[in-house]
Amino acid sequence: MSILWMQRGWRASLAMSIAAVSLAACQKPVPSTDTVPAAVNPAANTVQSAARNVATTAASAHSVKMWVRYPQPNQSLSPIAVLGKQIFFDKSLSASGQMACATCHSPDHAYGPPNALAVQLGGVDMRSPGTRAVPSLRYMGFTPKFTRHYSVPSPDGVEDEGPTGGFTHDGQVDSLHEQAAIPLLAANEMANGNAAGVSAKLQKTGYADQFAKLFGADIFNRPEAALTKATLALEAFETEDRSFQPYTSKFDAAMAGNVDFSAQELRGYTLFNNPAKGNCAKCHIDIPGPGGRPAQFTDFGFQAVGVPRNPEIAANHDPRYYDLGLCGPARKDLAKETNFCGMFKTPTLRNVASRQVFFHNGRFHTLEDMMHFYAERDSKPSKWYAQRNGNTLPYDDLPAAYRANVDRVNAPFNRKKDDPPALNDEEIGDVIAFLKTLDDGYSTQSGAKRAE
Numbered sequence: 191m192s193i194l195w196m197q198r199g200w201r202a203s204l205a206m207s208i209a210a211v212s213l214a215a216c217q218k219p220v221p222s223t224d225t226v227p228a229a230v231n232p233a234a235n236t237v238q239s240a241a242r243n244v245a246t247t248a249a250s251a252h253s254v255k256m257w258v259r260y261p262q263p264n265q266s267l268s269p270i271a272v273l274g275k276q277i278f279f280d281k282s283l284s285a286s287g288q289m290a291c292a293t294c295h296s297p298d299h300a301y302g303p304p305n306a307l308a309v310q311l312g313g314v315d316m317r318s319p320g321t322r323a324v325p326s327l328r329y330m331g332f333t334p335k336f337t338r339h340y341s342v343p344s345p346d347g348v349e350d351e352g353p354t355g356g357f358t359h360d361g362q363v364d365s366l367h368e369q370a371a372i373p374l375l376a377a378n379e380m381a382n383g384n385a386a387g388v389s390a391k392l393q394k395t396g397y398a399d400q401f402a403k404l405f406g407a408d409i410f411n412r413p414e415a416a417l418t419k420a421t422l423a424l425e426a427f428e429t430e431d432r433s434f435q436p437y438t439s440k441f442d443a444a445m446a447g448n449v450d451f452s453a454q455e456l457r458g459y460t461l462f463n464n465p466a467k468g469n470c471a472k473c474h475i476d477i478p479g480p481g482g483r484p485a486q487f488t489d490f491g492f493q494a495v496g497v498p499r500n501p502e503i504a505a506n507h508d509p510r511y512y513d514l515g516l517c518g519p520a521r522k523d524l525a526k527e528t529n530f531c532g533m534f535k536t537p538t539l540r541n542v543a544s545r546q547v548f549f550h551n552g553r554f555h556t557l558e559d560m561m562h563f564y565a566e567r568d569s570k571p572s573k574w575y576a577q578r579n580g581n582t583l584p585y586d587d588l589p590a591a592y593r594a595n596v597d598r599v600n601a602p603f604n605r606k607k608d609d610p611p612a613l614n615d616e617e618i619g620d621v622i623a624f625l626k627t628l629d630d631g632y633s634t635q636s637g638a639k640r641a642e
């Protein structure tokens with residue numbers, strides 16, 4: 191496997207240089223070790239003032255305030271998006287009559303799961319379990335198409351960041367409309383089986399006339415076309431409706447210079463960026479992207495993080511079953527690329543604190559547990575992985591042959607057995623305080639202050 195893309199990115203080092211400079215802005219020496227100043231000079235306790243210093247201390251950097259361009263408040267939805275909104279919330283489009291897209295992707299939970307189930311139940315009788323945790327549908331807009339070799343410009347030319355992009359945890363589809371057909375048809379989700387099933391249900395809805403007006407009077411005689419149009423309508427809703435990309439978090443307000451982080455949030459932000467500590471920003475990028483787009487908190491890349499096997503998933507009761515992400519079984523085309531086995535897409539961390547399930551298999555249910563796993567994965571393996579004959583099976587949700595794919599290069603994954611954890615309990619608390627600033631709903635407008 192190419193070391194080059196194991197160590198994803200100069201983009202993330204840029205994030206680090208900002209964090210380093212923000213410390214410089216606190217008139218403390220830039221830490222080259224694991225220590226972060228415990229007390230931060232309150233006068234300099236703002237990203238904005240840190241950013242101002244970025245402009246003066248780092249020749250190539252700009253102020254954060256200048257970088258972020260929040261999208262304009264949207265105009266009204268197009269007619270096809272209005273239709274898509276009705277489809278998204280319509281339970282009558284499922285075989286059970288009890289399940290809509292919104293059942294799993296709850297608008298009250300950042301379009302993520304409304305409960306703590308690792309996987310949801312669906313199907314004709316609403317008792318068929320899924321195999322993966324439900325992702326948030328917010329901030330999908332900049333997802334690139336899937337590619338095995340994602341090239342980004344780097345100071346030395348072009349860098350290969352490895353497999354990147356696509357929708358779902360394994361990047362198997364390249365568009366939101368292709369994606370939407372999956373749950374409409376899947377036996378353990380909306381369970382329509384085929385296009386005719388979907389078309390027949392659409393024809394009985396209150397918006398059937400509107401559907402026919404937009405797509406032709408004979409549309410329901412052409413079930414394949416009706417299914418495609420329904421998925422295009424869902425795509426339009428997910429793309430146009432502002433609720434899918436509000437950018438109303440405290441983080442956004444801080445980046446726009448409208449609010450200060452608390453001292454604890456600022457410590458968490460620094461640990462998040464520090465390559466020797468959290469190193470989170472290496473993959474969950476927290477600086478604006480091309481064109482000044484707000485930070486997406488993902489590089490859309492794939493990594494094997496070695497999440498422990500989750501006994502809450504019914505499919506895992508069969509010891510021969512493994513969800514290997516990029517190399518199958520859900521995705522078929524990369525089955526032979528065994529160096530991809532165990533890799534899943536890096537999710538955005540926006541709204542992560544509103545979730546009750548973490549990672550592709552929903553193995554963790556609190557941010558505390560999830561963070562302790564990251565900090566202690568290799569220093570205390572027996573805490574996380576199954577035991578056999580008194581030995582720990584490292585990375586126990588992967589067959590032995592693929593365990594070498596797990597990232598052991600990047601902090602916080604670079605510890606050895608019995609090393610101190612990458613982050614101690616206090617630091618974990620700080621990172622969680624920062625993660626909570628990523629929840630939308632702090633203000634009513636993108637990048638704005640909270641209304642008093």
Ligand code: HEC
Binds near residue numbers: 357374
């Ligand atoms: C039974 C629960 C359930 C229902 C109902 C459901 N989904 Fe999902 N959705 C999931 C799960 C689980 C995944 C992850 C799938 C995977 O990785 O294979 C997902 C993934 C997605 C993604 C990919 C997100 C990303 O960033 O990669 C989109 C988009 C999506 N769903 C849209 C929809 C739409 C539109 C509908 C309605 C037509 C819908 N979903 C219905 C559970 C559900």
Ligand code: HEC
Binds near residue numbers: 469494534538545550
């Ligand atoms: C080397 C890249 C990398 C680094 C470094 C990294 N992550 Fe992740 N993160 C991932 C990937 C990949 C996943 C998805 C793994 C999976 O589902 O199997 C993930 C998943 C997560 C999730 C689960 C989110 C969800 O919606 O289920 C959280 C929370 C998270 N990371 C937080 C962090 C924090 C905090 C740090 C720093 C302490 C960090 N990550 C460092 C790549 C990384």
